[in-house]
Amino acid sequence: MEPGGDEALLRSIAAGDAGALGRLYAQYSHMLFGYLHRLAGDRMVAEEILQDTMLAVWRSAGAFQGRAKVSTWLFGVARRQAHNRLRGRSAPEPAGVGLPERADLSAGPEELAILAAGGTPVAAAIDRLPEHHRDVIALVFVAGLPLADVAEVLGIPVGTVKSRLYHARAAVAAALTAQEVPK
Template sequence: MESCDLLDHVARNDERAFGRLYERFADRIFRYALTLLRNRHLAEEVVQETMIAIWKNAESFGGRSQVSTWIFGIARNQAYTLLRREVAGERRSVEKLFLPDPAEEVEREEQVRAAMSALPVGQREVVFLAFYEGLSYGEIARILAVPEGTVKSRMYHAKQKLAGALT
């Protein structure tokens, strides 16, 4: 079943469809939140709050964008709400974005991780959404609520930094 059909069922209070939507998006939201926040506890909270918001607001999805664009937009808002709360309150601990795997760890992989972690958050999320989620610059602009030119520019500068760090 397509995500938009699942969302339609969720709007009609179908918990099974909600479970399937969760299976489809939880890890993707978690990784996106981790890319933004670099904190596993906060990323888990983003998944929770995003899914609750989807449950409550599924009927408001107008179909004007892809479901993933709508969901990542919600996740981003949740992540930044948490971030503001954390900045206003206690300091959050910044974790490594990736789980080290000693058996498969190679120097190049470590360099890639370090280069990604060194990017400013605005560029990091564009790289995540374009390279991992495979989204268009238009969809990313809608998620980030910025002009398309800003998305292109962030990607261009991110690519310059990454290429510089990895060559």
């Protein structure tokens, strides 16, 4: 998309253009869904959180101030929605909000790999990581965000992202090595 394209979509969404929301959804839904699926661990919950995210975007597009890239702003919104939902503080469904129909989120290559790893020792080791390490793993490896964008989404320095990524990888490697040791 041309520079300013995503920002223009947000301005259109803020003006009530549901078609712009649909275009933003089409552009980012697969990345957001992969990230949310990793956080939630359940496809249906991830779909619900994605819809919560798009509703929050619909409501708050006018608050976007351009201090971040639209993509990192979207991941921040998605992260907040996921943490609210997963902590049991989901908002009630609004009545009569005219949002566009959601597209089919059939599994793409990244999601298929994640789903295939769902029962693997790697996935189990990742699931045992502290939340702040799982967040970094999901944003880097599932969503494919650069480290600077991950830092922006999480509101932490890039050095902290690197440290968390290092420690998360080390913990997963240690867990896998411990499983390989014969008893």
